[in-house]
Amino acid sequence: MxxxxxxxxxxxxxxxxxxxxxxxxxxxxxxxxxxxxxxxxxxxxxxxxxxxxxxxxxxxxxxxxxxxxxxxxxxxxxxxxxxxxxxxxxxxxxxxxxxxxxxxxxxxxxxxxxxxxxxxxxxxxxxYDENMLRVARFYTMVDHYPEKKLNELLKVYDRDYLKKLTTDLFCYVQSAGYxxxxxxxxxxxxxxxxxxxxxxxxxxxxxxxxxxxxxxxxxxxxxxxxxxxxxxxxxxxxxxxxxxxxxxxxxxxx
The missing domain is CATH 3.40.50.1820 (Alpha/Beta hydrolase fold, catalytic domain)
Incomplete structure (x- = not known):
């Protein structure tokens, strides 16, 4: 591409x-x-x-x-x-x-x-409501992803960068609030x-x-x-x- x-x-x-x-x-x-x-x-x-x-x-x-x-x-x-x-x-x-x-x-x-x-x-x-904040918090727990989903993501992102992206999203959802x-x-x-x-x-x-x-x-x-x-x-x-x-x-x- x-x-x-x-x-x-x-x-x-x-x-x-x-x-x-x-x-x-x-x-x-x-x-x-x-x-x-x-x-x-x-x-x-x-x-x-x-x-x-x-x-x-x-x-x-x-x-x-x-x-x-x-x-x-x-x-x-x-x-x-x-x-x-x-x-x-x-x-x-x-x-x-x-x-x-x-x-x-x-x-x-x-x-x-x-x-x-x-x-x-x-x-x-x-x-961004409480449900989305809970979801964003879960996203930060990279090691708890289903194996298939994690492997798909690791084909695109290394683990450290994936962790950074998900942590940044959680902070963003928190700061955006309602x-x-x-x-x-x-x-x-x-x-x-x-x-x-x-x-x-x-x-x-x-x-x-x-x-x-x-x-x-x-x-x-x-x-x-x-x-x-x-x-x-x-x-x-x-x-x-x-x-x-x-x-x-x-x-x-x-």
Whole structure:
């Protein structure tokens, strides 16, 4: 996969499909282009869509530099992602953001309204609650991960860096407290689809309904059997719903 320099940061990205409708795909915590969107790459209509997925700075192969998880880092991701799409020649595009990638997607859509056709999010938190703090604390206990999950992560990150990332996330969630997204993100002018798994144990499903109070014009799609990783476990169902939405927002002249 190629790399490109944006605002002094070397970013790895991949492009899948050759359609007219470009979709920027933004992973969440520890996520990379391939492990987050690999199942979607297999199921999406590649004649209709052109997916651009990245390893966020400090994740995967977008290193160095290492990831700095601190206040404002998701805004920085949004700015870099917008710069990436601009460098690749995509003036108008839609955005698919998963978890914290969805938070960055919301920031991007608010900050660059003339560039974003539509936005779909999955498993985005309206606020960091006690459940998410417990989850973040568990993430720091690297040695207690299921063996399969740990081995997958250690293919991408060494143990010390993984420990640093998870500890930094825990501190970030603590410091962010109960700050509502409404207080850090401006209005969203583009069509917005909020998706969530009813069985999400990381970011509970009520968070999607909280988002709907912030963005009342959005559409809401709850997957009854979906958990936090439903984009992988229910890829066909998820891709069908999300890309039908994207298709409905695109007139072909962008």
């Amino acid at each position: 190629p790399k490109i320099e944006v605002h002094g940061v070397s970013l790895l990205y991949t492009t899948v499909g050759n359609g007219n409708h470009a979709i920027l795909c933004m992973p969440g915590f520890l996520g990379t282009a391939e492990d987050t969107f690999g199942e979607i790459f297999k199921t999406v209509d590649q004649q209709r869509f052109r997916l651009v997925a990245w390893d966020p700075p400090g994740y995967g192969k977008s290193r160095p530099p290492n990831r700095e998880i601190k206040m404002g880092y998701l805004k920085r991701d949004a700015e870099l992602a917008a710069g990436l799409m601009n460098k690749l020649g995509h003036r108008r595009y839609s955005v698919l953001g998963v978890s914290q990638g969805g938070e960055s997607g919301l920031i991007l859509a608010s900050a660059f309204p003339s560039n974003v056709i539509s936005l779909a999010t999955l498993a985005v938190a309206a606020k 700050v509502n997204l409404q207080h850090v993100i401006g209005p969203i002018k583009c069509p917005l689809l909020i998706t969530h798994g009813q069985k999400d144990s990381v970011c509970q499903a009520y968070q999607a309904r909280e988002l709907m109070t912030i963005f009342p014009l959005a559409k809401l799609h709850i997957f009854p059997e979906g958990n936090h990783d439903l984009h992988n476990t229910h890829a066909d169902e998820f891709t069908g719903a999300v890309f039908q939405f994207f298709n409905s927002t695109f007139d072909g002249s962008e």
